Amino acid sequence: MSDDGLLRVGCVCGWEVVGTEDEIVPAVLDHGQRVHNMPGTREDVLANAKPVNAPTPEPARAEPEG
């Protein structure tokens, strides 16, 4: 199954959800309200979402001198 279009949102408590936009938005809003008493909006959720297949940044490497 392709990961295209899938998004990931995590909470600092360790909870995480992966799915489509329509799947993660209600899940995150429910988790925030039910577990942490935090209201939120769809825009809040999407602003914190990351694509599942986003490339991982390469670690910085020191260039040899001289």
Add this chain to the structure above:
Amino acid sequence: MTRLADGFEVEGPVQAEVFVVWLNGDHLELTGPCGAAPWLIELGEVEHPVAVVERIVRDVVGPPVLVHSTSWRRDGAAVVLSFVVVIAPGLVGEMDTAPIGRSELARSAATEAPPEIAYQQVLEHGLRHMAWLATDDPVVRGELSGPWQAVLASYVPEPFRALG
């Protein structure tokens, strides 16, 4: 909600830090929906903090045996109220749980807060607070009877205080 590098963080000027504790035989364990770790809850302007914690614990975990605020401190931009919440063993279910170790308290200077406070130190103080209530408060003594008394006897009784 605010974004941090690793996800959402509970925000708000007043927050509850909940330690869900249960008696597993002869020792205490820490559990909760966030695992064996502090559980952060945002506190609004209207509801009483104890009522919010009781309601959220009841909805997410189940009816608590005891809900007590045991200390407070400033953490970043927020004031954090710490709560020890006692639950029955039957409510732990699939939640991660771990034995609670002992810790030195975060002692403040005469006029200054401790520079750093680990959650284990907050929990240690919270359990000392419960040990105090178990001897001083008839309601708590009634709820935490039998084996609880034996476990709490190893904690130095200490009333509510600010940790920083």
